[in-house]
Amino acid sequence: MSSVVVEARAVRKAFGRTEALRGTSLAVDEGEVVAITGPSGSGKSTLLLCLAGVLRPEAGEIWYAGRKLDDLSESDRTRLRRREFGLVLQFGQLVPELSGAQNVALPLLLEKHDRGAANTLAHSWLERLDALEVADALPGEMSGGEAQRVAIARALVTGPRVIFADEPTGALDTVSGERVLGALMTTARESGATVVLVTHDNRVAASADREVVIRDGAVCPAPVIR
Ligand SMILES: Nc1ncnc2c1ncn2[C@@H]1O[C@H](COP(=O)(O)OP(=O)(O)OP(=O)(O)O)[C@@H](O)[C@H]1O
Ligand SMILES: [Mg+2]
Incomplete structure (x- = not known):
């Protein structure tokens, strides 16, 4: 039986006069890989x-594992994000003053892991993502692709239950x-992690369990089921 792990219920979000989300709902099951396109x-x-x-x-609600995120304080939400979520953002988000390995180790150190163990784990994730050569480089010295691989290693290093990319x-x-x-998909499948992934790439969307198309801030009525 499937169980919903993350859900948006009739969510509205505006930036000034731009209505980015107009009552959007989406429920993602535990272990599911969902691609959002549009x-x-x-x-x-x-x-x-x-x-x-x-x-x-x-307006609307966001739910995670039976908890309503909107009810949590900012610090509780931050703690939950750190412990349960891995986040890969669209634009550069590495800490510019830290090396590749230090960036990957950061979420572990924030969770009070031992420095040596965090460093070892960071290097093994960089290797897995084919980014070991930039372990000692600063983000400003990396190519866009290298920085992106480091960002993905950082999102996976804590063993998140949900990966947002x-x-x-x-x-x-x-x-x-x-x-x-x-690497992202294998890790997710191995650990049973749920993946919510935004992509423009049709082949990436095709490798997901389900594709959800967003248009004008709402989920299109007929989702593509694979
Ligand atoms: N921080 C912001 N301030 C003002 N407007 C914003 C902000 N973020 C998003 N928007 C606006 O909200 C709408 C939705 O933006 P969003 O970034 O969610 O689109 P997207 O589908 O991710 O687009 P893309 O494929 O280009 O990344 C757009 O009209 C955008 O200009
Ligand atoms: Mg975007």
Whole structure:
């Protein structure tokens, strides 16, 4: 039997006069890989950030594992995000002053892991994502693709229950994009993690369990079931 782990219920979110989400609902089952697609500006990133508890909707509800995120304080939401979620954002989000390995180890250190163990784990994740060569480099010295691989390693290092990824292969060429996505999917399938992934890439969407199309801030009525 499937069980819903993350859910948006009739969520509305506006930026000034732009209505990014207009009553959007989406329920994702535990262990499911869902691809969110749709035109630029349709509200995909906004929906992802609301589901991940980064943005607070103006109306509607966000649920995670039986808890209503909207009811949690900012610090409880931050703690929950750190412990349960892995987040890969659309635009560069590494800490510029930290090396690749330090960026990956950061979420472990925030959770009070031992420094040596965090460093070892960070290196093993960088290796898995084919980014070991930038372990000692600063983000400013990395290519877009390298930085993206480091960001994915950082999102996976804590063993999250839900992985939220916004265009995780957008900055990569086809071959490295496939490798990175392969690593992300294998990790998710192995650990039973749920994945919510925004993508423009039809092949990426095709590798998901389900594709959800967003247009003008709402989920299209006929989702594509694979
Ligand atoms: N921080 C913000 N401030 C103002 N407007 C915003 C902000 N974030 C998003 N928007 C607007 O909300 C709408 C939805 O944006 P969103 O980033 O969710 O789209 P998207 O589907 O992810 O697009 P893309 O495929 O280009 O990444 C757009 O009209 C966008 O301009
Ligand atoms: Mg976006």
